Amino acid sequence: MLELITLIVLLALGYGFGRVAELRHYRSIQSREAQYRNLPAIATKFPDPSLRPRETNLVTGNVVISVDYFKRFLSQLRNIVGGRVKAYETLLDRARREAILRMKEDAHSQGASLIFNVKLETSSIYKGKGRAIGSVEVLAYGTAFMD
Amino acid sequence: MLVTNLEIVPGKRIQKHYGLVQGSSVRAKHVGRDIMAGLKNVFGGELKGYTELLQESRQEATDRMIEQARAVGANAVLNVRFSTSSVTAGAAELFAYGTAVILE
Numbered sequence: 044m045l046e047l048i049t050l051i052v053l054l055a056l057g058y059g060f061g062r063v064a065e066l067r068h069y070r071s072i073q074s075r076e077a078q079y080r081n082l083p084a085i086a087t088k089f090p091d092p093s094l095r096p097r098e099t100n101l102v103t104g105n106v107v108i109s110v111d112y113f114k115r116f117l118s119q120l121r122n123i124v125g126g127r128v129k130a131y132e133t134l135l136d137r138a139r140r141e142a143i144l145r146m147k148e149d150a151h152s153q154g155a156s157l158i159f160n161v162k163l164e165t166s167s168i169y170k171g172k173g174r175a176i177g178s179v180e181v182l183a184y185g186t187a188f189m190d
Numbered sequence: 191m192l193v194t195n196l197e198i199v200p201g202k203r204i205q206k207h208y209g210l211v212q213g214s215s216v217r218a219k220h221v222g223r224d225i226m227a228g229l230k231n232v233f234g235g236e237l238k239g240y241t242e243l244l245q246e247s248r249q250e251a252t253d254r255m256i257e258q259a260r261a262v263g264a265n266a267v268l269n270v271r272f273s274t275s276s277v278t279a280g281a282a283e284l285f286a287y288g289t290a291v292i293l294e
Contacts, residue, residue, distance in 0.1 A: 053232055056232055056233065057232055057233065057234065060232075060233040060234065060235075061233060061234035061235075064233065064234050064235040065234065068235075088196065088197065089196075089197070089198065090196065090200055091200075092200055094200050095200060095201050096200060096201075099192065099194050099196070099199060099200075100193070100194070101193045101194055101195060101252075101270060103245075103248070103272075105241060105244055105245055105248070106236060106241055107236065107237040107240035107241045107244065108235065108236050108237065109227070109230045109231050109234055109235060109236070109237055110231075110234055111231075111232065111233055111234025111235075112231065112232045112233075112234075114234070115231075141236075159196055160195050160196050162195065162271070162272075164272060164273070164274065166274040166275075166276070166282075167276075168237075168240060168244075168276070168282065177227075177231045178227070178230075178231070178237055178240070180240070180241075180244055180274065182244075182248070182272060182274070184195060184270075184272060185195060186194045186195050186196045
C-alpha cells in the first residue's frame, strides 16, 4: 500500500514539476533562439576560401538534462507496446537546442559572426533504476569566425 | 595555439603535419551531485552539477591535447573531435583529438 502511495506521489510530482520545467525551458529556448538568429551555425566543413577571419576559435556548449519520473514511467509502459516515445523526443530536442544556444552564447561573447562545422554529440550519462536512461548530455561544438 | 574543428584555416597554409594528438580525462561524480541528480530524476530539468563537471573535464582533455601538440612543436590543432564514453557506472571518459600542424 505504502509503495503504491509513494509511486503515485512521485508520478504526481514528476508530472507537475516536469511539465512546468519543460514549458519554461521551451519558452526560454525560443526567446534566445530569436536573439541569436543573426549568428548562424553552419555544418559546412569547408568555408568559402574568400572569407578572411581575423581570428578563429573553437566554441563549445554542453548541457545535461534529465527526464522526470512521470515521463520515465510512461516510456516504460511504451516499451511494452512499442511506438514513438514522445517524452524522450522532447527531452532530446530541448537538450540539442540548448547546447547549440550555449555554443552560440560562447561565440557571441567572443565577438563571432559565424560558426562553421557544427557537430553534435549525444551520450547518456545517468542510468536510473532498472537501467532506464535518466539523463542525456549533448555537446555542440564548432569553429567560430571573428571578423 | 590555434584550435579548430575545421580541416583548413582560411588564409593560412599548412607547412608541416605532425599527426594525431590526443588528450583524455576520466572523471567520477561525487555523492552530493549524485543525490541532486536523483532528485532531478523525479522532477526533471537540467543537472547543473553534471553540466559543469563534464565541461571541466572536457576542458582538461582539450588542455592535455594542446600540451601534447606544443610538445611536438606544432602551433595549431586542426579537425578537433570530442568523444564521450562511460567507463564504469558513475565515471565517464572525455576524449579530445585532432591533427597537430604548423601553420605559416
